[in-house]
Amino acid sequence: MADSETSKEITVENQPVSTQEQESKRGATIAIIVAVVLVIAIIAGIVVLSLQDGGTVTKVRDLFIILMALMTFVIGLALVILMVQIADLTNLLKNEIKPIMHSTTDTVNTLKGTVRFMSDNLTEPVIRLNQSLAGIKKIVQLIRFKK
Numbered sequence: 001m002a003d004s005e006t007s008k009e010i011t012v013e014n015q016p017v018s019t020q021e022q023e024s025k026r027g028a029t030i031a032i033i034v035a036v037v038l039v040i041a042i043i044a045g046i047v048v049l050s051l052q053d054g055g056t057v058t059k060v061r062d063l064f065i066i067l068m069a070l071m072t073f074v075i076g077l078a079l080v081i082l083m084v085q086i087a088d089l090t091n092l093l094k095n096e097i098k099p100i101m102h103s104t105t106d107t108v109n110t111l112k113g114t115v116r117f118m119s120d121n122l123t124e125p126v127i128r129l130n131q132s133l134a135g136i137k138k139i140v141q142l143i144r145f146k147k
Contacts, residue, residue, distance in 0.1 A: 049060060
């Protein structure tokens with residue numbers, strides 16, 4: 001039996017990789033290649049820019065300053081949106097999730113009471129009756145056996 005389990009484990013481990021895993025690996029490889037090409041392009045741009053005259057460098061510097069200002073604006077806007085979303089989430093937790101949790105707790109407590117009532121008033125008496133009947137049956141069998 002242990003040999004069959006071991007062979008099953010081996011066959012499971014040797015199964016081919018799914019297409020979804022292959023696609024994710026392929027996507028990761030493409031992302032790494034794009035990142036490497038981008039870094040090489042930035043380094044090449046810096047080298048080419050260092051060989052240019054001062055006027056070109058000044059224009060590129062001004063362009064980067066404008067782009068940095070735009071990115072700062074976009075990041076600030078994203079942070080404001082994030083804070084609004086967090087406020088909505090806390091409002092949702094306070095006003096909707098908390099009452100649902102209280103209702104669920106009340107339901108569970110009611111169910112516990114119902115189960116206890118059923119156990120005390122139905123299940124235990126039936127079990128006691130079955131015990132008594134089994135005892136009576138055994139006594140009857142013993143009395144019949146002696147005859």
